[in-house]
Amino acid sequence: MSEGTDNEEKIHYQCQRCGNCCRWPGEVPVDDAEMQKIADYLKMPLYDFVAEYTDLRLNRGGLTLTEKPNGECIFLEGKNHCQINDVKPYQCSGFPNRWNFEGWQKACEAIPVKIE
Numbered sequence: 001m002s003e004g005t006d007n008e009e010k011i012h013y014q015c016q017r018c019g020n021c022c023r024w025p026g027e028v029p030v031d032d033a034e035m036q037k038i039a040d041y042l043k044m045p046l047y048d049f050v051a052e053y054t055d056l057r058l059n060r061g062g063l064t065l066t067e068k069p070n071g072e073c074i075f076l077e078g079k080n081h082c083q084i085n086d087v088k089p090y091q092c093s094g095f096p097n098r099w100n101f102e103g104w105q106k107a108c109e110a111i112p113v114k115i116e
């Protein structure tokens with residue numbers, strides 16, 4: 001994972017909502033504030049949200065949203081509908097403009113748009 005460097009070039013990558021980033025396997029870390037926000041959005045107690053929708057990260061350094069057996073995020077509905085879109089965590093809202101990884105363009109359909 002690395003910080004995006006596109007700000008210097010004034011390019012913004014516009015998400016096309018293909019849902020790829022919700023389907024590929026991997027962790028979606030959530031911090032305390034994000035979990036509280038999602039629990040409130042789902043109108044459920046934080047404890048229940050944690051028990052039902054999160055797992056311990058592999059490095060044991062926090063929690064991640066649960067993955068379905070096929071690797072999709074637990075909150076993905078259909079091909080590309082995020083059930084918590086309004087309050088999705090930074091890992092989701094920040095990709096690919098605020099963080100990304102080497103070769104991310106092969107997997108993401110976001111379109112570069114020049115910012116004036």
Ligand code: SF4
Binds near residue numbers: 081
């Ligand atoms: S929280 Fe929403 S945007 Fe983030 S991976 Fe899950 S379904 Fe996708």
Ligand code: SF4
Binds near residue numbers: 014019020021
């Ligand atoms: S992979 Fe890229 S274009 Fe597709 S939903 Fe994720 S951020 Fe948007």
